[in-house]
Structures are given as structure tokens and as C-alpha cells.
Amino acid sequence: MFARxxxxxRKKNPSGNPxxxxxxxxxxxxxxxxxxxxxxxxxxxxxxxAVSIIRWRFIExxxxxxxxxYAYFGHLILKGITPYKEAYNMxxxxxxxxxxxxxxxxxxxxxxxxxxxxxxxxxxxxxxFQSLKKFFNPMxxxxxxxxxxxxxxxxxxxxxxxxxxHFAVFYVALSLFFFSKYEENKKILFAIxxxxxxxxxxxxxxxxxxxxxxxxxxxxxxxxxxxxxNIRKIILNTLSFSAGVFxxxxxxxxxxxxxxxxxxxxxxxxxxxxxxxxxxxxEQGKDLxxxxxxxxxxxxxxxxxLAGAGAVVVLFTKFSLKQKIFAICFAVFxxxxxxxxxxxxxxxxxxxxxxxxxxxxxxxDYAGRFLAQQIKIxxxxxxxxxxxxxxxxxxxxxxxxFYYSTDNPVGLCKAIYGTNPxxxxxxxxxxxxxxxxxxxxxxxxxxxPQIPFYADRKSATGHIxxxxxxxxxxxxxxxxxxxxxxxxKSKPLYMVFCNIPFSWLSKxxxxxxxxxxxxxxxxxxxxxxxMVDIPNQGPSSFYWGADAQRNPKNQNCVWIFKRKDAxxx
Numbered sequence: 001m002f003a004r005x006x007x008x009x010r011k012k013n014p015s016g017n018p019x020x021x022x023x024x025x026x027x028x029x030x031x032x033x034x035x036x037x038x039x040x041x042x043x044x045x046x047x048x049x050a051v052s053i054i055r056w057r058f059i060e061x062x063x064x065x066x067x068x069x070y071a072y073f074g075h076l077i078l079k080g081i082t083p084y085k086e087a088y089n090m091x092x093x094x095x096x097x098x099x100x101x102x103x104x105x106x107x108x109x110x111x112x113x114x115x116x117x118x119x120x121x122x123x124x125x126x127x128x129f130q131s132l133k134k135f136f137n138p139m140x141x142x143x144x145x146x147x148x149x150x151x152x153x154x155x156x157x158x159x160x161x162x163x164x165x166h167f168a169v170f171y172v173a174l175s176l177f178f179f180s181k182y183e184e185n186k187k188i189l190f191a192i193x194x195x196x197x198x199x200x201x202x203x204x205x206x207x208x209x210x211x212x213x214x215x216x217x218x219x220x221x222x223x224x225x226x227x228x229x230n231i232r233k234i235i236l237n238t239l240s241f242s243a244g245v246f247x248x249x250x251x252x253x254x255x256x257x258x259x260x261x262x263x264x265x266x267x268x269x270x271x272x273x274x275x276x277x278x279x280x281x282x283e284q285g286k287d288l289x290x291x292x293x294x295x296x297x298x299x300x301x302x303x304x305x306l307a308g309a310g311a312v313v314v315l316f317t318k319f320s321l322k323q324k325i326f327a328i329c330f331a332v333f334x335x336x337x338x339x340x341x342x343x344x345x346x347x348x349x350x351x352x353x354x355x356x357x358x359x360x361x362x363x364x365d366y367a368g369r370f371l372a373q374q375i376k377i378x379x380x381x382x383x384x385x386x387x388x389x390x391x392x393x394x395x396x397x398x399x400x401x402f403y404y405s406t407d408n409p410v411g412l413c414k415a416i417y418g419t420n421p422x423x424x425x426x427x428x429x430x431x432x433x434x435x436x437x438x439x440x441x442x443x444x445x446x447x448x449p450q451i452p453f454y455a456d457r458k459s460a461t462g463h464i465x466x467x468x469x470x471x472x473x474x475x476x477x478x479x480x481x482x483x484x485x486x487x488x489k490s491k492p493l494y495m496v497f498c499n500i501p502f503s504w505l506s507k508x509x510x511x512x513x514x515x516x517x518x519x520x521x522x523x524x525x526x527x528x529x530x531m532v533d534i535p536n537q538g539p540s541s542f543y544w545g546a547d548a549q550r551n552p553k554n555q556n557c558v559w560i561f562k563r564k565d566a567x568x569x
Contacts, residue, residue, distance in 0.1 A: 040138045043386070044129045044145060048122050051149035054397070054404050055121065058153075058160040059114035061409040062422045065465075065503075066347075067113065067162055068450025072464060074099030075108060075453055082259040087449075088462040090273040093252060093265075094203025095164040108453075117162035120170050125149045127173035128354060134180040135326055136362065139385055143361030144354070146389050147303055150396060151353045155403045155416065156296045158347045164205040165350035171201035172211050172354065179215070183222065191237045194219065195244025203248050206273065207337045207351060212245055214333035221325055264462075275473040276341065285342025292344045299400070302392055303360050307331075310359030313366050327362060331355040364388055414539075419556040420502050421448060424532050424540050428560060429454030431530060431544065432494050435562075443487045445518055446498025446558075460490035466503065470510040480514040488521070495526055495561040499552075500534070522561055530560030 063071060073083055073096035083093040102116030125145040133141030152166065153159040159166075175197035182190035198215045201208035219241050223234045256262040279285070297304060313319075314327045334355035338348050364385040372381035397404045406412045414423050421428075425448055432442055432455045441460040444451050449464035463469065463483040469476055487495070497518060498504070531548040533541040534556040543550060548560070 037138075040129075040133070040142060043142050044126065047142070047146045047149060048125050050393070051125065051153060052118055052122050055118045055153055055160070057404075057406050058409055058412075059111050059118065061110065061114065061160055061413045062426055063110045063113070063450045063453070064158075064161055064413075064417060064420070064422050065447050065450060066164070067110070068425070068448065068453055069464060070095050070099040070162070070164070071103070071108070071110075071113060072449045072453040072459070074103050075456075076458075078104060078108070082255065082261050084256070084261045084264040084268060084462075085259065086462055087459060087464050088264065088268050089465060090268050090276055090468075091164065092203045092206060092249075092269055094200060094248070095167055095205070098167050098204065099162075108456075113162055117166065121149070121152065121166065124152075124166070124170045124173045127170075127177045128357070131173065131176035131180045132358060132361070134183070135176075136323060136358075137365065139365045139368070139382070140358070140361045143364050143385055143389055144357040146393070147357035147360050148353050150393050151300055151303060151357065152350055153404075154296070154299060154396075155400065156299055156346060157350050157353075158416075159350070161347070163347040163350065165207075165347050168201045168204040168208045168211075169351060169354055171197045171204060172208065172351075175201065175211075175215060179219070186233075186237065188237060188240045191219075191240040192244040192247075195241040196247055197244075199245040199248035202245075203252065205351070207340050207348070210333040210337040211351075214329050216241070216245075218326055218329055222322055225322055272468065272473070272475055275475070276468075276471070279341025279343060282342060285344060288342065289344040292346055292349070296349065299396060304356065306360035306363045307356045308359070310362040314359070314362050317366060327355075327358060331359060361385075419500060419534050419536060421498065421500060421532065421534060421540075421556075421558055422450065424534065424542075424558060425450045426454055427542055428496065428530070428532065428558060431560070432457060432496075436493050440493040441490050442494040442496065443490070443492040444496045444498070445514070446496070446500065446503035448496070448498055448503055451496060457494075460492035461486040466514070467505055469514060470504055470506045472507060472509060477511045477513060480511055483514065484517050484521075491525075491563065493563055493566050494529075495522060495563075497522065497559045497561070499559065500556045525564055526561035527564055528559060529562045530558075532558040532560075534558070 069089060069091075073087055073089075073093075076086060077083065077096060077100040083096050099113065102113055102120075106112035106116045125148060128148055129141040129145040131141070132144050151157070151159075152169075175194050178190050178193040178197060181187075182194055194215065198208070198212045201211055220234075220238055223229075223237065252265075253262070256265040280288070311328065311331065314324055319327075331352075334352040337351040338344065368381040368384040371384060372378050403412065410423055429451050432451075436442075436455075436457060438456070440457060442452055442455060442457045443460040444464070445466065447465040447467055449459075452459045452464070461483045463479060463486070466483075469479045469483065528548050529545060531543045531550065531552060533543070533552045533554050535554045536556075541553075
């Protein structure tokens, strides 16, 4: 009799541990599918495929200026030139090497870049599924991957563009994957890889430092929650995790020292970057946050509502302590990653999307399991979350068909960016490339690094962005003088002047030295050979040769100059 009672008790609670009941309840209850891994693999393949089909429509969109920066740096890397030697920016070099890798595989074109980006985005979704199914359950992993894929391609995050935030999220997802492996076997290798991938995320975008904090806290706390506690092992594994975090940055420092570019690297990524990070006062930041987030909320409010509910669900229902800590810490630090400088640009919100997707997934999975238990129909626990995901996916996509179903990516780029000369840059660069040799240099006065990339010509100055020259900090006039000096020394064959406010973002008290110099230098040394007239609405007009000798009809225009002594030749 006693043996039979023990057997029945084990059936009700297989582990013999009262805590395991909570873990079982926190997992999926529909036994018919919970062990069927093939089913989940088919579902994730369908979701990733659906997102990728939509993203394929964007691959022929011209690069915007951030993509142009990464592409130009990547182009130099493929020519053997170390970042910060001939081009400067405050971003760490991880994103430049990722672009170089993509272009080495898929070609140095905006199409090749976007194909590589599409595949990386698919990888992010798969990694989120593979990791979150282990921390929670397969349905939560499926839903989180689906929500992330849907949200991250939205126009309101500029999700079609291969921004550094997407690459940071990829490495965060890879870190979570290795962390899930570490939780299974506690191997030091996976501890190092967990930290190493967070270190790589930091090299993609400095804001990812908040994910390092998240990873460090969760990694340490999880070890103290494991029984029995082994202090020696905790110290060893934590040191391994920490070493992994620092290895990528240490390798960058060694590379900068070895190539003689450390001084430039340190100035741009530390000294100048610290001025930039000081950012805007909160009052301005709050207005920018409201302006940026309002269209995001309008498009995806039900997902954000589900995410808010997910925080309540995970805290106050029967989830394990590890699950509670993971979900809440992930959300808090992901949200903090959007805040540096209070700039709240559209693509900055991409870093919060994995955590948002996870909380929304937790809500749907819990609702499905709860309803299935109430009406005693297990299949509801499977069907309800997937139906809601499909409904939200279809609703969001169908409401913005002009975007998600575009058959004119160039026109879409123009519609989104207006007077920014991103579509025009292709034609400008084509003209310069056709009328110059591989050894000729060009200078672009404005923040349009995509032009030298398209033209396959080196920039005469490392200042491929002019925003830093206009911002209010201690180095702005020094940067202007340096840009002037580099252009005068290189004597570029072509000079492009972008008479476009968005290309400069000049402030009332910005130094005007660069503009005063440009007026005299261009008149003394260059002839006008091209002009692009950019209206607020509609296509731009291109004028070349003698036709360029005219006044533009619109405020926004781009002037193309050719050196006078070169013309005489």
C-alpha cells in the first residue's frame, strides 16, 4: 500500500520537490504538442520566412547616411585600411567589421548589404526562439521571435535599414543562446561565450553596455539560486564571463596600437563620444521621446499593452524566481539602453524590442494555458497564442501596405526621407565614378558618406560626417580646421557641397568657419559641373555640365564641383 501511494505521488509530482509544481505550471500544459519539437521548428520557419519575404522588398532601397558610413568604413577595411585612420566617427569599430564581412560575402552594394542584413535578422529571430524556449517554454520562444520580427521591420523604427542597433541585438540574442547552454551544463566555455557576445554587442553600439549590466547581474544571481552553492565555482565562472566581456574590446585596443591609430580611435570613441553622450536636457529629450514614440504606439499599441501585462503576469503568477528575474531585468536594462543622451532616435528603440517581445509572449502564452485549463481543452493553449500573433501580424501589415508591400523601394526611400539626398546620392556617385580614376579623391561637405562609397573613391578628409563640426562642444572648431586642412592638402578632383539642413544640423551658435572657407575655396579652385535640385515633394532634377550653371528653384540642393586645373587638362 505504501509503495503504491509513493508511486501515485510521483505521478502527480515527478520530481518529488514541491517547487517543481510551479515550474511545471509555468511551462506549456498542452501535452499533445509540448514534446513535439518538429512542430515548433515548422512554426518558427514559417514566421521567419514571412518576415524575410517582407524584408526582401526592402533590399534595393538606397543606403541612408548611417548605412553609408558603415559601408564606407567597411569598404576601407576591405582595402586593408584600419578604422579611424582615413575616416572618423565616434562609433566603435564592430559595426564596420560586420559590414565588411557582409560585403565580402554578398558584394559592395546596397543590395548586398541588405541581403546580409536580412539573413542576420532571420538569425536573430532563430536565436531568440532557441534561447527563450529554454528559459521559458517553446511557445514563449515562438511568440517572442515572431513579435520581434514583426516590430523590428517597422518603418517607425527605420527597421528596413541595417542600423547598428540591429547588429547589437543579434549579439545579445547570441549571448542569450550561449547563456541557455551554460545553464544546462555550467561549462566555462559557455560562460566565456555568454560574456563575449555581450562584449561584441557593445562593439556594435555603445548603448549595449546596459545589456552587459543585465547579463552580469543575471549570470551572478542565477548561480546563487542553484543549490548547493559552490563559492569557488561561482567565482571562477563569473571571472570567465567577465573575461569574455572584455576580450573583444581588448582586441580592438591591440589592433589600434598595432596599426598606429590609437590616438584617433581614443579621441573619437572616448573623448568626443563622452561629449555627445552628455546629450540633451531632459525637457528636450522628453519632447523628442513623445514625438518618436507616438507613431510607434499608434502602430503597435496592442503588442506594447501585452508587454505591459506580461510584466504583471511574470511577477504575480507561478513563474520560477529565475524566470521573474530574467524577464524583468531584461526589460529594465533594455529600456535603459534607449536613453543615453536622451536623443531617442527611431532606430534606438530597436534595442528594447527583444524584451518587449518576450513580455508580450509571456502574456499570450499564459492566457492560452489559463484558458485551456479553465475549459479543459488543451489545444486552446496552443491555438490561441498563435491565432492572436497571426491576427496582430496581419493587422499591422495590412494597415501599411504602401510600406510592407512596396514594389518601389527607391520611391519608398524618397517618401520616407524627403529632402535627404539618399536616392540622389546614387546618381551623383555614378557621375563622379564615370569621370574620375581609381586614384582620384573626392570631398563631401555634408554628412553623406554614402557618396564616396557608391563612387568607390576615397574621401579627401576623414570627416565623412559634419554633425560633429556643428555640435556645441570643445572640439567643433578644431574639427572644422582639420577638415579644411585635409581637403586643401589632398586637392580632391571633385568636391560635393550639400546645401541641405539635415546634412549639417547647424545650430545658431555653431562655428561658421567651414562655410566661410568653402565659399572662397570653391570659387578659387573649382568649377560647377553638376547640381541637384531637391524639392520638398516629387523627384529631384539633375543638371550636368553647362546646364548646372543655374540657380536652384528649391532651398535644398547639392552642388558638384570639379577642380579647375583638372578641367584644363
